Amino acid sequence: MMNTQVFHIGYCPELKEATLHYWGCNFKCRGCSCQKLIWDWMLEEFLDARDAEPLEIADAPHRFLSISEISAALEKLELRRVLHMGQEAILDPAYPVLAEMIHRRFGCKNVLLTNGYEMPDLRHTDKVEFGIKAITNGLHRHYTGKSNKRVLRNFKEIYNSGVEMVIESVFIPGYIDVAETERIVDFIAGVDKKLTYVLLPYFKAGNNPWRRPTPAEMEMAANIARKKLTNVYFFRGDEDLQYKVISIFPEAGSNTELEISETHCGVLNPV
Numbered sequence: 237m238m239n240t241q242v243f244h245i246g247y248c249p250e251l252k253e254a255t256l257h258y259w260g261c262n263f264k265c266r267g268c269s270c271q272k273l274i275w276d277w278m279l280e281e282f283l284d285a286r287d288a289e290p291l292e293i294a295d296a297p298h299r300f301l302s303i304s305e306i307s308a309a310l311e312k313l314e315l316r317r318v319l320h321m322g323q324e325a326i327l328d329p330a331y332p333v334l335a336e337m338i339h340r341r342f343g344c345k346n347v348l349l350t351n352g353y354e355m356p357d358l359r360h361t362d363k364v365e366f367g368i369k370a371i372t373n374g375l376h377r378h379y380t381g382k383s384n385k386r387v388l389r390n391f392k393e394i395y396n397s398g399v400e401m402v403i404e405s406v407f408i409p410g411y412i413d414v415a416e417t418e419r420i421v422d423f424i425a426g427v428d429k430k431l432t433y434v435l436l437p438y439f440k441a442g443n444n445p446w447r448r449p450t451p452a453e454m455e456m457a458a459n460i461a462r463k464k465l466t467n468v469y470f471f472r473g474d475e476d477l478q479y480k481v482i483s484i485f486p487e488a489g490s491n492t493e494l495e496i497s498e499t500h501c502g503v504l505n506p507v
């Protein structure tokens with residue numbers, strides 16, 4: 237029974253989408269949301285946490301699932317796709333095994349979220365959601381603790397593999413701001429102007445001086461991106477929530493850290 241680094245499973249019935257949350261990362265991002273909350277940020281009981289001041293570093297998970305436990309949990313669900321996320325899924329040796337099991341057993345898509353520092357095993361990966369933190373290497377080092385050289389090289393290698401890609405970056409006023417966002421957009425446009433780009437607003441996590449961006453700032457940054465890319469989406473940060481989601485693990489009502497499991501998915505704004 238192979239163990240994994242998966243500690244949390246979420247599910248959105250309307251989208252038929254399960255999320256596997258892994259633990260462990262090779263970056264130490266100053267704004268990493270896991271410093272504040274390790275569970276799914278879309279869970280209803282945690283929505284206010286976006287605006288709250290970070291108080292203390294969240295405890296790491298202590299219960300991890302085996303592949304057979306994950307398979308049994310997913311068995312009960314109608315699935316269109318499974319997202320591998322949380323922290324860095326590809327650091328878990330179980331990721332390729334899980335992705336293959338999901339393909340073979342459930343016939344649905346695997347979507348991998350990654351920071352790009354390691355080249356992922358793409359054999360059973362249908363789509364990559366690639367996070368670019370910064371193009372300016374000094375800024376990247378300051379934010380993550382690591383150079384972005386490998387990240388940018390792996391970005392091109394993943395693109396050249398032909399796997400579907402979506403790129404995300406986080407807008408942080410006064411830090412990863414308009415100028416750096418433009419550099420990110422220029423880098424993406426230099427590879428392919430038609431790649432889908434999603435701009436996310438920073439919300440407070442960790443011991444940082446930065447504030448959340450306003451919806452107007454997000455809209456303005458997205459409009460700048462739209463001048464060079466054809467598929468730009470963004471979150472304003474004040475969206476109503478649209479789709480119900482349940483927590484599959486930990487289960488609602490079980491004797492676990494997570495007691496309430498109803499939540500909603502967010503709404504994405506096309507520019």
Ligand code: SF4
Binds near residue numbers: 264269323324
């Ligand atoms: S890459 Fe993601 S999970 Fe890793 S430290 Fe940065 S924000 Fe956190």
